[in-house]
Amino acid sequence: MSTVAEKRGFLAVLWDYLTTVDHKKIAILYLVSGGFFFLVGGIEAMLIRIQLAVPDNDFVSAGFYNELLTMHGTTMIFLAAMPLLFAFMNAVVPLQIGARDVAFPFLNSLGFWLFFFGGIFLNLSWFLGGAPDAGWTSYASLSIASDGHGIDFYVLGLQISGAGTLIAGINFLVTIINMRAPGMTYMRMPLFTWSTFVASALILFAFPPLTVGLFLMLFDRMFGANFFDVTMGGNTIIWEHLFWIFGHPEVYILILPAFGIFSDIISTFSKKRLFGYAAMVFATVLIGFLGFMVWAHHMFTTGLGPTANAIFAVATMAIAVPTGVKIFNWLLTMWGGSIRFTTPMLYAVAFIPSFVAGGVTGVMLASAPADYQYHDSYFVVAHFHYVIIGGVVLGLLAGTHFYWPKMFGTMLNETLGKITFWLFLIGFHGTFFIQHFLGLMGMPRRIWKYLPNQGLDLFNMISTVGAFFMAVAVIVLLANVIITQVKNVRVGNDPWGDGRTLEWAISSPPPYYNFKQLPLVRGLDPLWIEKMEGRTEMTPAEPLGDIHMPNSSFIPFVMSLGLFIAAFGAMYQIDWRASDGADYVWSLPVLIIGMGITIGSMAVRSLKDDHGYHIHKEELMDDHDKGGRE
Amino acid sequence: MAHETTSANPKVNYEYRRRKARDEMRGQVTSFAMMIFMTFIAFIIVLADFDKFYAFPILLVLAAAQVVLQLYYFMHMSHKGHGTAALFLYSGALIAFVTILTFLTIVWW
Numbered sequence: 001m002s003t004v005a006e007k008r009g010f011l012a013v014l015w016d017y018l019t020t021v022d023h024k025k026i027a028i029l030y031l032v033s034g035g036f037f038f039l040v041g042g043i044e045a046m047l048i049r050i051q052l053a054v055p056d057n058d059f060v061s062a063g064f065y066n067e068l069l070t071m072h073g074t075t076m077i078f079l080a081a082m083p084l085l086f087a088f089m090n091a092v093v094p095l096q097i098g099a100r101d102v103a104f105p106f107l108n109s110l111g112f113w114l115f116f117f118g119g120i121f122l123n124l125s126w127f128l129g130g131a132p133d134a135g136w137t138s139y140a141s142l143s144i145a146s147d148g149h150g151i152d153f154y155v156l157g158l159q160i161s162g163a164g165t166l167i168a169g170i171n172f173l174v175t176i177i178n179m180r181a182p183g184m185t186y187m188r189m190p191l192f193t194w195s196t197f198v199a200s201a202l203i204l205f206a207f208p209p210l211t212v213g214l215f216l217m218l219f220d221r222m223f224g225a226n227f228f229d230v231t232m233g234g235n236t237i238i239w240e241h242l243f244w245i246f247g248h249p250e251v252y253i254l255i256l257p258a259f260g261i262f263s264d265i266i267s268t269f270s271k272k273r274l275f276g277y278a279a280m281v282f283a284t285v286l287i288g289f290l291g292f293m294v295w296a297h298h299m300f301t302t303g304l305g306p307t308a309n310a311i312f313a314v315a316t317m318a319i320a321v322p323t324g325v326k327i328f329n330w331l332l333t334m335w336g337g338s339i340r341f342t343t344p345m346l347y348a349v350a351f352i353p354s355f356v357a358g359g360v361t362g363v364m365l366a367s368a369p370a371d372y373q374y375h376d377s378y379f380v381v382a383h384f385h386y387v388i389i390g391g392v393v394l395g396l397l398a399g400t401h402f403y404w405p406k407m408f409g410t411m412l413n414e415t416l417g418k419i420t421f422w423l424f425l426i427g428f429h430g431t432f433f434i435q436h437f438l439g440l441m442g443m444p445r446r447i448w449k450y451l452p453n454q455g456l457d458l459f460n461m462i463s464t465v466g467a468f469f470m471a472v473a474v475i476v477l478l479a480n481v482i483i484t485q486v487k488n489v490r491v492g493n494d495p496w497g498d499g500r501t502l503e504w505a506i507s508s509p510p511p512y513y514n515f516k517q518l519p520l521v522r523g524l525d526p527l528w529i530e531k532m533e534g535r536t537e538m539t540p541a542e543p544l545g546d547i548h549m550p551n552s553s554f555i556p557f558v559m560s561l562g563l564f565i566a567a568f569g570a571m572y573q574i575d576w577r578a579s580d581g582a583d584y585v586w587s588l589p590v591l592i593i594g595m596g597i598t599i600g601s602m603a604v605r606s607l608k609d610d611h612g613y614h615i616h617k618e619e620l621m622d623d624h625d626k627g628g629r630e
Numbered sequence: 631m632a633h634e635t636t637s638a639n640p641k642v643n644y645e646y647r648r649r650k651a652r653d654e655m656r657g658q659v660t661s662f663a664m665m666i667f668m669t670f671i672a673f674i675i676v677l678a679d680f681d682k683f684y685a686f687p688i689l690l691v692l693a694a695a696q697v698v699l700q701l702y703y704f705m706h707m708s709h710k711g712h713g714t715a716a717l718f719l720y721s722g723a724l725i726a727f728v729t730i731l732t733f734l735t736i737v738w739w
Contacts, residue, residue, distance in 0.1 A: 177714055205725050245729055292725045308736045
């Protein structure tokens, strides 16, 4: 049954990944596809910055620029940041809580494939008549009026990938509630697990409003409904509310797991228990909770009235309190610690001031009267890039270096890692710090070009130069990945040497069944406790026994593929109806066939029992150094 | 005293389970009666043509009480081990409430 040390052909490996339900392999799928979309979104960003580098530039056309900025935002949020976080959640959380897999391995795979096909569908818009062009927020008054199929790609693509995200979120909730190892109480869970838990709860509550909003938009655009059309008695503001009821929790869905990654990194490389663990947990939960009470601060200028503006302004500022608690706890974790400045730790240290800068501008924006000045200016662009790059992307890069050995069994080169870090950090601040001032000087957000000699020329050029630094940093990181994987120097359980949590008690990468025997957790930082008592391994909590494993399945792929096909039919039936059945006659059959594939594969899954298989005790006793104990 | 039990577990305390089942049944019957009674009141309020100012709040309160009884007695949320489910249920209800409140006050004003 052993899957390691077997030379297999490319097709066999491909088939393995297409059908896998193993959380470690799904993590790699998320990492690769999230990384791909990160590069796509990055190229879009570079094109935006090249267009804005000099005044009155004609590098791209106005319409194409709108598509670029829309797809940059949508891709980075939905198709890069979230899947990359899911990559680390999948790779690490089951290990951190001492589980053999997530609660629903089949759904884990389904969640990934839905996200993947949704993302591909969205990006095919580039080749099929133009990408969405109404901004990543796709405000209804713009998007209802948008010609072509761009917005239809947005609506259908996000609907499909959103379903995948919702499935993944629910899966992590159930996993963390039900699958913790003996002794792993809630208040012994590592912070990354805690923040995954809270972020998954936010996904559970935040994605349904997006689904509803997208459905209303879908009916407006594809079936002649008028939910958002003011001239027909609709209300365009409803989209904004639904979008931001989802959208604000969404940014916490992104930042909380990054907080979790940093908490674990800071504690590991300070060789100290996380300062104020209980306060950290409480702050995480509170941020998640408050995240739902503040969405209207994105809409201060829509005319909600002073009362509503005041309520949402105060609620928004309140979030600074738990966030401040977390900042101080990180500082105090480092205080007096024996700090090692490895690459992940560098990211963690740089993250604190970068994120605080983004937080401070956040509080400035939360002040409703002042927001009338900042609104839709580059100040806002600077703010959210400070929180999203300074928080989430630094977290993802830190996590990539920190968890790489656990995911792939090799160690990324530290020197190249530090070069990546410095290039990226300098580039990031170079690009976005100056945009605060561009915004205050009056440069509007999402603008295609600006006139020369208005005081915007130099700062925009500096900003573009900064963006190139970030691009070079990403290229160095890619080179680092390739060099590391080609050299293929294998590492042991705990390559950083100071691992505190359960994932470092198991080999890198872990065997497909994870823990041979579930570990006994005796406190916070369970591996550290064992190390302090002179042991190198966890004490098992159960005798060696048969392990029940799920079977691989191709059904999730087919199920998602069906929706992908159906989406084309749903979209082109607009043209079919518009042409009175003359053109696009294939659209309705394609819709029906696609839905048939999905529903058929659901039926197969429901009607055909799949009990999985057992790894027998005898086989486990033969395998020696593959994690756990005998 | 070897009672016939449906469980293979020898530790099952038959008397205890019997008592629990009786208490459970009493709770279910009581709440069922209350629910019928509340439904009856609701119909009377509408039939008697009460002023809307009174009728709407009373109907909403009765509906809320029905939901609680349904959840706690018929869907067993009063039992142990439902804390997490209850937490998520109430969080969801709160978020839905805030959303509806906002729509009623500042969207459809």
